[in-house]
Amino acid sequence: MYALLLTIIYIAFISLGLPDSLVGSGWPVMQRDLGVPLSYAGIITMTISVGTIFSSLMSDRLTKRFGTGMITAVSVLTTAIALYGFSISNHFYLLVLWAIPYGMGAGAVDAALNNYVALYYASRHMNWLHAFWGVGAAISPNIMAYYLLDASGWQGGYRAIAIIQIILTGCLFLSLPLWKANGLQETLDQTEVKPFKETLRLKGLSFMLVTFLAYSAVEQTTALWATTYLVEGRGIDVETAARYGALFFVGITAGRFLSGVVTRWFNDRQLIRIGLAVLCGGVVLILIPTDIQIFSLIGLVIVGFGCAPIYPAIIHATPTNFGAVNSQAVIGLQMAGAYVGSTFMPPLFGLLANNISVTIFPFYLAFFALLMVVMSERFNRTMKNK
Incomplete structure (x- = not known):
């Protein structure tokens, strides 16, 4: 059964x-x-x-x-x-x-x-x-x-x-x-x-909701704008850019299969930290100011691998962090936070790119990656002192 x-x-x-x-x-x-x-x-x-x-x-x-x-x-x-x-x-x-x-x-x-x-x-x-x-x-x-x-x-x-x-x-x-x-x-x-107000008062939840929003901002902004950045910001040909843009999704999918294997050695919190470290490493590669194109291309794939364990691990840890009775309400709020990030953050980047330059793409990713690190670690400290 x-x-x-x-x-x-x-x-x-x-x-x-x-x-x-x-x-x-x-x-x-x-x-x-x-x-x-x-x-x-x-x-x-x-x-x-x-x-x-x-x-x-x-x-x-x-x-x-x-x-x-x-x-x-x-x-x-x-x-x-x-x-x-x-x-x-x-x-x-x-x-x-x-x-x-x-x-x-x-x-x-x-x-x-x-x-x-x-x-x-x-x-x-x-x-x-x-x-x-x-x-x-x-x-x-x-x-x-x-x-x-x-x-x-x-x-x-x-x-x-x-x-x-x-x-x-x-x-x-x-x-x-x-x-x-x-x-x-x-x-x-x-x-x-429970009313939404009562659920929102759960200790540490606000940090996790911002983490979810930031995660979706990174994932969906990369999905929508990476190819454009590689072509217009790095001068990479359209075919190569599109191929590596698709590899971002391959990185997420393959990374999640791999994350499922390593869960016997790492818990959810450790997987989130590993994912954030890999993601930030990928963003750093994209940020490197060089004419050597391979750094930004490989960085894009690494960002996908970094994204892979974060979302599932946060969701899976919810009953442990907030209690089984609260988990459905909390996951509903987390899903809503994620959808807000995926809905509004990629268009915001498009607006900024139109008015500044598409070359701010890695800095935009870096901002949300660092926001994830700060919020998730504040959440960890809050739960440690709970």
Whole structure:
């Protein structure tokens, strides 16, 4: 039963990653077909993010009322319906409307699954599960690319991912009895939902929320702007820059598989510190003022490896740091903080790059990397004195 449910959760994490790359991979064709400016992609992604933040904040209330299994199944179904809605939309405003349930479904299942795994599974599974999210995010652009060459176009790509999600929804509903096999889950589902103000007063939580925001700022700013920086800031050819930009994601995915292996020797706090040290080392390489391009290219991959263990380790340590009763509410707040960072910090860099120079890219990463170090260490000292 343990292995069967874990397999279902692994598949669910792949499913979580599948929709995340669709807008970016399909937008060049979608934008042309819909007759809207290229920048309108930001409206869709911002709408998705708002829905995700809202459902993350509501995850504690929803999960304690309906249970993790039901929330996961309904959330994936909601996402599947939204993806199908994308596939039948011929106007931009319809995509914006469908983006609302798209984001709400993604946020609820993300927070619920992360909490469940943090409570019941070892740290290695948290790392490997997030690596499988990367697998899903890497698969979907290839599915979209296949359909872009077909007569059904980008709508066919969305339809294919929606069908995959619907099949997964069926599996999740069939698996509902497995989710309540653990008595602790039933106990947690019956606990009282705390107001946000009370949860925010938990000792050390504010430091961890800033750490999450800073992490997402580094990850998503690198994902969005690294290739542009390499081309315009370092004079590297577009093909090489794009290849190393993709290797950043390979670094995250491979790093999480590796982190899962080394959890037998390192605990969550040690993994976070190792990840931060590696990340900062990668940023230093990108910062080196030299015409030797290999430093910035290798630095980008190392930043990916550094990012790998941080997010899963923070999530996995949440029940230990804040208590099992508080973990769902705390993880919901952490997810919301992460989405705020990923939503607003990359556009902020774009604004700064337009008004200053794209060459501030490594300094921007350095600021948030150092912010992570300071906040996580302040959190550690706070918990030590707790």
